[in-house]
Amino acid sequence: MPRSTFSKTFVESHKPYVRDAVAKLAESADQLTPRLAGFVVDMVCATMIDVANEFGVPTYIFFTSNACFLGLVFHLQTLADEHDVDVTELKDSEAELFVPSFVNPVPTKALPRTLMEREGAALFANLTRRFREAKGILVNTFWELESHALRTLSSYGETPPVYPVGPILKLKSEDEVHVDPEQAGKKKSDILKWLDDQLPSSVVFLCFGSRGSFGEDQVKEMACALEQSGHRFLWSLRRPPPKGKITHPSDYADPTAVLPDEFIRRTAEIGKVIGWAPQVDVLAHPAIGGFVSHCWWNSILESLWFGVPIATWPMYAEQQMNAFEMVREWGLAVKISVEYGSVFHSTAEERQLVLIAQDIERGIREVMEPDSTVRKRVKEMSEISKRALMDGGSSSSSLGRFIDEIFL
Numbered sequence: 001m002p003r004s005t006f007s008k009t010f011v012e013s014h015k016p017y018v019r020d021a022v023a024k025l026a027e028s029a030d031q032l033t034p035r036l037a038g039f040v041v042d043m044v045c046a047t048m049i050d051v052a053n054e055f056g057v058p059t060y061i062f063f064t065s066n067a068c069f070l071g072l073v074f075h076l077q078t079l080a081d082e083h084d085v086d087v088t089e090l091k092d093s094e095a096e097l098f099v100p101s102f103v104n105p106v107p108t109k110a111l112p113r114t115l116m117e118r119e120g121a122a123l124f125a126n127l128t129r130r131f132r133e134a135k136g137i138l139v140n141t142f143w144e145l146e147s148h149a150l151r152t153l154s155s156y157g158e159t160p161p162v163y164p165v166g167p168i169l170k171l172k173s174e175d176e177v178h179v180d181p182e183q184a185g186k187k188k189s190d191i192l193k194w195l196d197d198q199l200p201s202s203v204v205f206l207c208f209g210s211r212g213s214f215g216e217d218q219v220k221e222m223a224c225a226l227e228q229s230g231h232r233f234l235w236s237l238r239r240p241p242p243k244g245k246i247t248h249p250s251d252y253a254d255p256t257a258v259l260p261d262e263f264i265r266r267t268a269e270i271g272k273v274i275g276w277a278p279q280v281d282v283l284a285h286p287a288i289g290g291f292v293s294h295c296w297w298n299s300i301l302e303s304l305w306f307g308v309p310i311a312t313w314p315m316y317a318e319q320q321m322n323a324f325e326m327v328r329e330w331g332l333a334v335k336i337s338v339e340y341g342s343v344f345h346s347t348a349e350e351r352q353l354v355l356i357a358q359d360i361e362r363g364i365r366e367v368m369e370p371d372s373t374v375r376k377r378v379k380e381m382s383e384i385s386k387r388a389l390m391d392g393g394s395s396s397s398s399l400g401r402f403i404d405e406i407f408l
């Protein structure tokens with residue numbers, strides 16, 4: 001089954017279970033237990049609206065990405081339904097698209113790959129039509145970061161009210177999958193102990209999430225870039241899953257096998273190569289001065305929260321678009337690449353897409369620059385993101401309005 005239809009089938013097959021569970025809840029309700037007021041569903045579960053409708057209660061969507069992206073999907077669905085425009089024809093072209101939620105024209109190469117393929121575009125258009133049926137959309141963002149995009153969200157025809165309630169973060173590192181907690185705990189304390197010995201803002205952190213791994217050619221370029229930059233580094237290097245298998249990357253038993261000869265020995269004084277990383281704990285550490293990131297939305301929100309500037313290296317899903325937003329729209333990141341991985345599925349093209357050491361090194365130097373404008377802006381946004389959640393802050397007020405609306 002193609003990955004794009006998997007989530008749809010998955011959600012459909014769960015409707016009966018959700019219906020049963022909610023029916024039980026509703027039956028057992030009495031004066032002491034709260035009544036069912038509505039559903040809040042993840043964006044990919046929007047068709048659960050059908051079940052909520054059976055119970056006669058409203059549904060709210062929790063949109064786990066940003067408002068620029070929400071604007072994009074509304075825009076593409078409007079283009080398809082009302083203007084008969086098929087943007088998948090622009091796939092792999094140099095074209096740029098004007099999208100109201102963005103200030104700048106967006107290169108089609110920075111758009112999520114799925115949206116540029118027929119099946120994925122149809123799937124998302126269906127999903128987006130369901131968003132319009134919701135009573136409201138909660139977005140994991142905050143007004144001060146995305147005021148432009150949020151202001152435009154009422155310009156795509158009939159859309160429900162939007163509540164920016166972010167950044168919603170889990171400020172406790174995820175445990176590594178499939179590893180016993182004791183081992184993970186040991187790895188974590190070893191990493192943090194190493195960071196304790198480093199000067200403030202002196203270490204660049206490279207981490208590409210639970211699905212991020214690279215071929216050997218690319219790993220060698222990264223190693224070369226790190227060595228040339230001369231900066232201290234903490235590098236989460238993962239082994240790609242076996243060819244043809246859809247599973248998560250794992251840790252190398254011995255990373256020296258894929259690294260340049262003697263790399264570990266030469267860099268022993270300045271760097272540490274690790275496998276899985278407790279990302280939140282690392283970003284929170286004062287020794288971290290820059291973050292080479294795949295730009296998953298949660299990673300971006302975490303990095304902004306801790307005031308660590310990002311060098312963008314997107315890989316899949318809407319990461320290219322997030323990288324574009326960070327670099328071009330908001331001036332909150334430096335660029336290593338914005339388009340990397342936009343032709344992810346074709347191995348022939350993928351091979352050409354090895355980023356060379358010089359480009360990576362330039363990005364690392366830039367993100368580690370002590371007095372850069374980007375660093376200053378990120379520090380400011382860090383404060384603003386924290387204020388948004390405080391009493392009277394923008395997201396806190398927005399959440400209050402949402403709660404008032406449900407219990408009216």
Ligand SMILES: *[C@@H]1O[C@H](CO)[C@@H](O)[C@H](O)[C@H]1NC(C)=O
Nearest residue numbers: 008119120121122123124126
């Ligand atoms: C979109 O919805 C239509 C109408 O319900 C359906 O026929 C079609 O298969 C759906 N497309 C995808 C890709 O899910």
